[in-house]
Amino acid sequence: MAAAEAAGGSPGTGSQPAAQRRLRILSGHLRGSPASRAPEAAQLLSLSRCGARGAAERPVPGSIPKKRQEILKWNGWGYNDSKFIFNKKGQAEFTGKRYRLSGMVLPVLKEWMEKTLGASLEHRIICRTSLNSSDVPPSIVNEEFLQDLRATEISYSQDAEDRVFRAHGHCLHEIFVLREGMFKRVPDIVVWPDCHEDVVKIVELACKHNLCIIPFGGGTSVSSALECPADERRTIVSLDTSQMNRILWIDERNLTAHIEAGIIGQDLEKQLGESGYCTGHEPDSMEFSSLGGWVATRASGMKKNIYGNIEDLVVHIKMVTPRGVIEKSCQVPRMSTGPDIHHFIMGSEGILGVVTEVTIKIRPIPEYQKYGSVVFSNFERGVACLREIAKQRCAPASIRLVDNAQFQFGHALKPQVASIFTSFLDGLKKFYITKFKGFDPNELCVATLLFEGDREKVLQHEKQVYDIAAKFGGLAAGEDNGQRGYMLTFVIAYLRDLGLDYYLIGESFETSVPWDRVLDLCRNVKERIVRECKEKGVQFAPFSTCRVTQTYDAGACVYFYFAFNYRGISDPIHVYEQIEIAAREEILANGGSLSHHHGVGKLRKQWMKESISDVGLGMLKSVKEYVDPNNIFGNRNLL
Amino acid sequence: MAAAGRSRLGAPMYSKELTSKKRDEFEDILEERRQSSDLRYAMKCYTPVIYKGLPPCKPSAIKNSVLHSEQVQYVIKQLSKETGESADIIQEEATEILDEMGHNLHIGAIRFFAFSLSKIFKRLFQRVCVNEEGIQKLQQAIQEHPVVLLPSHRSYIDFLMLSYLLYTYDLSLPVIAAGMDFLGMKIVGELLRRSGAFFMRRTFGGNRLYWAVFAEYVKTMLRNGYAPIEFFLEGTRSRTAKTLTPKFGLLSIVMEPFFKGEVFDTYLVPISISYERILEESLYAYELLGVPKPKESTSGLLKARKILSDNFGSIHVYFGQPVSLRTLASGRINRCPYNLVPRHLPQRLSEDIQEFVIDVAYRMELLQIENLVLSPWILVASILLQNLPAIDFELLVEKTLWLKGLTQAFGGFLEWPENLCANKAVTSSLAPHSNIVSLVNGQVVLNDKGTKDVTTEELIFKQALSILMCGAYRNQLLNVFVRPSLVAVALQMMQSFRKEEIYNYFNFLRDIFSDEFIFFPGIALKDFEEGCFLLTKCDVIQMTPQEILVTEKGSSVASFLAAMFRPFMEGYQIICRYLSKETKEAFTEKQFIPGIRNFAFQLLETGSTQCYEVLSSDLQKNALAAFVRLDVVKKVKITNGFTYTVNKEALSKTAEMLHSPVPIRKPMTARL
Numbered sequence A: 001m002a003a004a005e006a007a008g009g010s011p012g013t014g015s016q017p018a019a020q021r022r023l024r025i026l027s028g029h030l031r032g033s034p035a036s037r038a039p040e041a042a043q044l045l046s047l048s049r050c051g052a053r054g055a056a057e058r059p060v061p062g063s064i065p066k067k068r069q070e071i072l073k074w075n076g077w078g079y080n081d082s083k084f085i086f087n088k089k090g091q092a093e094f095t096g097k098r099y100r101l102s103g104m105v106l107p108v109l110k111e112w113m114e115k116t117l118g119a120s121l122e123h124r125i126i127c128r129t130s131l132n133s134s135d136v137p138p139s140i141v142n143e144e145f146l147q148d149l150r151a152t153e154i155s156y157s158q159d160a161e162d163r164v165f166r167a168h169g170h171c172l173h174e175i176f177v178l179r180e181g182m183f184k185r186v187p188d189i190v191v192w193p194d195c196h197e198d199v200v201k202i203v204e205l206a207c208k209h210n211l212c213i214i215p216f217g218g219g220t221s222v223s224s225a226l227e228c229p230a231d232e233r234r235t236i237v238s239l240d241t242s243q244m245n246r247i248l249w250i251d252e253r254n255l256t257a258h259i260e261a262g263i264i265g266q267d268l269e270k271q272l273g274e275s276g277y278c279t280g281h282e283p284d285s286m287e288f289s290s291l292g293g294w295v296a297t298r299a300s301g302m303k304k305n306i307y308g309n310i311e312d313l314v315v316h317i318k319m320v321t322p323r324g325v326i327e328k329s330c331q332v333p334r335m336s337t338g339p340d341i342h343h344f345i346m347g348s349e350g351i352l353g354v355v356t357e358v359t360i361k362i363r364p365i366p367e368y369q370k371y372g373s374v375v376f377s378n379f380e381r382g383v384a385c386l387r388e389i390a391k392q393r394c395a396p397a398s399i400r401l402v403d404n405a406q407f408q409f410g411h412a413l414k415p416q417v418a419s420i421f422t423s424f425l426d427g428l429k430k431f432y433i434t435k436f437k438g439f440d441p442n443e444l445c446v447a448t449l450l451f452e453g454d455r456e457k458v459l460q461h462e463k464q465v466y467d468i469a470a471k472f473g474g475l476a477a478g479e480d481n482g483q484r485g486y487m488l489t490f491v492i493a494y495l496r497d498l499g500l501d502y503y504l505i506g507e508s509f510e511t512s513v514p515w516d517r518v519l520d521l522c523r524n525v526k527e528r529i530v531r532e533c534k535e536k537g538v539q540f541a542p543f544s545t546c547r548v549t550q551t552y553d554a555g556a557c558v559y560f561y562f563a564f565n566y567r568g569i570s571d572p573i574h575v576y577e578q579i580e581i582a583a584r585e586e587i588l589a590n591g592g593s594l595s596h597h598h599g600v601g602k603l604r605k606q607w608m609k610e611s612i613s614d615v616g617l618g619m620l621k622s623v624k625e626y627v628d629p630n631n632i633f634g635n636r637n638l639l
Numbered sequence B: 001m002a003a004a005g006r007s008r009l010g011a012p013m014y015s016k017e018l019t020s021k022k023r024d025e026f027e028d029i030l031e032e033r034r035q036s037s038d039l040r041y042a043m044k045c046y047t048p049v050i051y052k053g054l055p056p057c058k059p060s061a062i063k064n065s066v067l068h069s070e071q072v073q074y075v076i077k078q079l080s081k082e083t084g085e086s087a088d089i090i091q092e093e094a095t096e097i098l099d100e101m102g103h104n105l106h107i108g109a110i111r112f113f114a115f116s117l118s119k120i121f122k123r124l125f126q127r128v129c130v131n132e133e134g135i136q137k138l139q140q141a142i143q144e145h146p147v148v149l150l151p152s153h154r155s156y157i158d159f160l161m162l163s164y165l166l167y168t169y170d171l172s173l174p175v176i177a178a179g180m181d182f183l184g185m186k187i188v189g190e191l192l193r194r195s196g197a198f199f200m201r202r203t204f205g206g207n208r209l210y211w212a213v214f215a216e217y218v219k220t221m222l223r224n225g226y227a228p229i230e231f232f233l234e235g236t237r238s239r240t241a242k243t244l245t246p247k248f249g250l251l252s253i254v255m256e257p258f259f260k261g262e263v264f265d266t267y268l269v270p271i272s273i274s275y276e277r278i279l280e281e282s283l284y285a286y287e288l289l290g291v292p293k294p295k296e297s298t299s300g301l302l303k304a305r306k307i308l309s310d311n312f313g314s315i316h317v318y319f320g321q322p323v324s325l326r327t328l329a330s331g332r333i334n335r336c337p338y339n340l341v342p343r344h345l346p347q348r349l350s351e352d353i354q355e356f357v358i359d360v361a362y363r364m365e366l367l368q369i370e371n372l373v374l375s376p377w378i379l380v381a382s383i384l385l386q387n388l389p390a391i392d393f394e395l396l397v398e399k400t401l402w403l404k405g406l407t408q409a410f411g412g413f414l415e416w417p418e419n420l421c422a423n424k425a426v427t428s429s430l431a432p433h434s435n436i437v438s439l440v441n442g443q444v445v446l447n448d449k450g451t452k453d454v455t456t457e458e459l460i461f462k463q464a465l466s467i468l469m470c471g472a473y474r475n476q477l478l479n480v481f482v483r484p485s486l487v488a489v490a491l492q493m494m495q496s497f498r499k500e501e502i503y504n505y506f507n508f509l510r511d512i513f514s515d516e517f518i519f520f521p522g523i524a525l526k527d528f529e530e531g532c533f534l535l536t537k538c539d540v541i542q543m544t545p546q547e548i549l550v551t552e553k554g555s556s557v558a559s560f561l562a563a564m565f566r567p568f569m570e571g572y573q574i575i576c577r578y579l580s581k582e583t584k585e586a587f588t589e590k591q592f593i594p595g596i597r598n599f600a601f602q603l604l605e606t607g608s609t610q611c612y613e614v615l616s617s618d619l620q621k622n623a624l625a626a627f628v629r630l631d632v633v634k635k636v637k638i639t640n641g642f643t644y645t646v647n648k649e650a651l652s653k654t655a656e657m658l659h660s661p662v663p664i665r666k667p668m669t670a671r672l
């Protein structure tokens, strides 16, 4: 029965009893529901469609429903119920109940926005509150394909909202289009395969009818990877993997789990947790991004120091391509069989096929977690300390160093009450900074730490790290500050939507860079942004800040935030894009990479050749040509 | 001055493209010094603005960080491996080099200098004029990015004056890369060092350790923005007052931190320092004639005290607009190749970068030239040299006024005393130069003070001396006049109107004289067009699509312009003759210089030439270099130096070109 449930293509509100659901569907059918509903009823009858499932499989509904619009914003980040607003008193507030910051008032945020970005509450943009279906490009799907599709009994939709929801990721320009215009091209149809076999069928049909497929995982892409090429004339099929979200089996002897690729991060960890395990892969987008998406973009998680990045975690991948299914014949820790085919799949950004199932390493949930933080007198010392920690290979699960501007920004998000959020500066400034060390509040910076493991070892590890920090003048600044830092990363994404209401646009971007160039790169890129803004006529100094978010033996990952006030600029997105391009060129000129983990998509394609050389690009192209000669996976990323 | 190049990125802007050349006003800084206490001035509160609020750093700390830098340590290890010498000993050596070189900033020394230079400058000069707007821009620049000061180099006064000015305006004293021969001057050397100067050997002679220490020292200063770096693109003081072709070594060192991303940007500030009368003028003339110059020793400088009673007129210092290296490099230089090698490893410059460095060097020199102030005396000297041995005063005034107009039309930066009538202006311009000219019976005469009964040889020598001294002033006009003048020379030599032929000959001249005058590389056509444009503007020529015609009233201008460059044409002709007649075997430069000198002496003795300037070793060396460049002479490396052999065939062709060229009807390479 469990299998049957799952096979039914469970709608988001999966907790309903199956019978009730069936009733609803049937009644919908009677009322003359859209074509997409019909197959669902049919599916109920063919229980064996995705039958070949392992024992560990349980039908757990995903946290995000099939109808994403039910709980997610259509024109911004995250859940509908969670957002920053200015309340009647003119104070910033974060709504909802989901996050620790939810329901809290942030009294200094307004002032920060005014001071740092020149924003003003009087200058507010009122944008439309809902999507107007008539603005959406019509769905053009030929009838023969639809017939074939119905025959497969795979769920699909041609609804405008469904299609628009899958027409974008979360780049600034995409959100801007949602708020103020409409995409030139959106998928014509959304399909929801339930399992690997469904995907095989869809790909076959796409080949047969010459359609374009764009795989869709969690929709958190920040590289324009999900955007439909405006000039694509074929029918575009958005292949939403969200219903392939089961853990098929867990192998405790080898500490691996075999999982369908559509599962999203929060569900994966929740479900594994029930068995006492975790993957430890925690990208900041883990609430929404999917396992398949991680593989397709070469994602990196916050705790990679213990668990590794996606390429370290993956043991086996199954991918459906127009040529057929690609996978290895065994599930081994390493093999020497020529270039690793996994490395063609990881980072393929949906241009080769659909990742359907992944075997991933799992770990017992750590016994003990401890946050921490260290204050340094300036960014240089902080970087030197991180370098030393990396050298001694004793980095905690996560270690991040924010520059002074970001430190102050963190301060701006201080809520009115709540112990953990007690002002960092208030306490610290009085205590350490002014009295003891004479740190300059406009220079100092903070590293946040997260330790994991068994208690003993964590405490030992902690001491080791703090001892190293002390050599660089770093002062321990408490657990709360650390924890707060990590929590903020989940809500920061919501902040952009607030900014957009007040003429503030912002974005983040990242790179990886050798240790010796970290400082130069950070300084030069920030300066470049400031300079470009000035040259492009931006009237207020931009917010341009960075943090070192990952450490490696040979270098670090650096993450930039950049925002500015575009009042007085007629084409802010164009200006923004020019500045982002300039910043990326500065990164490349300073020895940084095109991307550490966001990927290339269409946003950074122009630099691929210089990044991986002519021959390198040619190699990738020839793989693409062999695997997908008719460009069925035509999202035009990467190449 | 955001310059967008046409034919080559970063090429200079010429008058054709400029709507107006606006220059700043000057302020005389000595005026205040004459009115208030020098002592108080020297003791004033001195708190220069600094780069990004950087805290001051002790010279010893800088030295230490240079010594322990990866760059220097790498070379030490490398040398130790190669020579078998222990790294400690090489490290010792490096320390010594640093001590010898390292600057040492002492406020006491600075104050001492401020005091004594005030006294000295007031004695020597009537006015020291500075464009204060330029100073303001510099002050701004110092706070934004590391700054490199690139002054013209005519005199030892140059860097004393610059430091003095920066002190006066409360700006950080520059760290100067100056010639090693200063170290010989014990007291002054030490004082200089204590006020910021540091020293480099004039030649590194392949000493890698020295080079590494030196380069790292410069870069450390720059990267951290401790102080502006100052050096002379020309490498040495120009003995002829003509801008010397640039040297590239130091420039490429100061650019490196930008290429490697160690700094966001670097400002290059061209500075033009012009002297109404150059302190070393007679020393230079002697030197050019082959009389060895006295070593710069303290006693030499003390003897120079007698010059303190002399009148050296005014000095003009023009601080040019700071030029952003980033802007120059943008769209032209790909910095990514630097990503593939650790930054501390010495790396050969790529061809792109080399070409870029060369272009920037020329560009900076052209900016210097643009803002060098021309005094009336320079016009007088130019006219006098075409009217030897004497010219009627009235006529001189008339011609000077005429030349004034022409100079301004050509974009020269003339400082003309507007409050004086023309007669007075000319008379007063003669005053500081009474050592070479005098006004006798309504005639202006070049040096008639010689004793009567001397040998012809001595006479020639004396005559040459004053012509070279006078020439040093005319020379200051040449780089402003060179483009139209070479067109005029070409018109005269070719006896043709065909534009194509004129251009080809212009191109030949531009090539052969590219060590004499400053031409931005690779833009011959643009130079030609600029020359034609200026001549057309002054009604000297008229252009049709195919032809260039000299106008009736323009012919006298054209011949004046051609005559101005006559000494070079004739000098090179004579050297050609010497090479074809007198050199049989391979020769060295040491043989060449006395050889050509004797040859020229004979010609002058017999009166078969009047071209005294061929005696100038500067011209001789430039010609030799030009002939090597044009493959007329082959230069071969031997164990200790070079030898030269003549390619007779090429030589006779070049000689013919210089003498009486036959029109070259090459197919047109460039569209005119």
Ligand SMILES: Cc1cc2nc3c(=O)[nH]c(=O)nc-3n(C[C@H](O)[C@H](O)[C@H](O)COP(=O)(O)OP(=O)(O)OC[C@H]3O[C@@H](n4cnc5c(N)ncnc54)[C@H](O)[C@@H]3O)c2cc1C
Pocket (backbone or CB within 6 Å): A169, A170, A214, A215, A216, A217, A218, A219, A220, A221, A222, A225, A226, A241, A261, A262, A282, A283, A284, A285, A288, A289, A290, A291, A292, A293, A294, A295, A296, A297, A298, A299, A300, A301, A302, A349, A350, A351, A353, A354, A355, A356, A493, A597, A598, A599, A635, A637
């Ligand atoms: C706020 C925020 C924080 C983020 N933090 C991180 C972070 O910490 N670390 C990190 O690495 N990234 C991060 N990202 C980027 C993004 O979350 C990752 O790129 C993520 O891996 C994308 O997964 P997704 O499931 O959302 O994929 P989508 O956005 O749906 O798709 C991304 C690309 O992968 C393709 N694709 C998706 N699923 C499949 C599949 N099953 N088979 C084949 N191709 C597929 C799509 O076609 C598309 O080209 C963040 C993004 C945001 C907005």
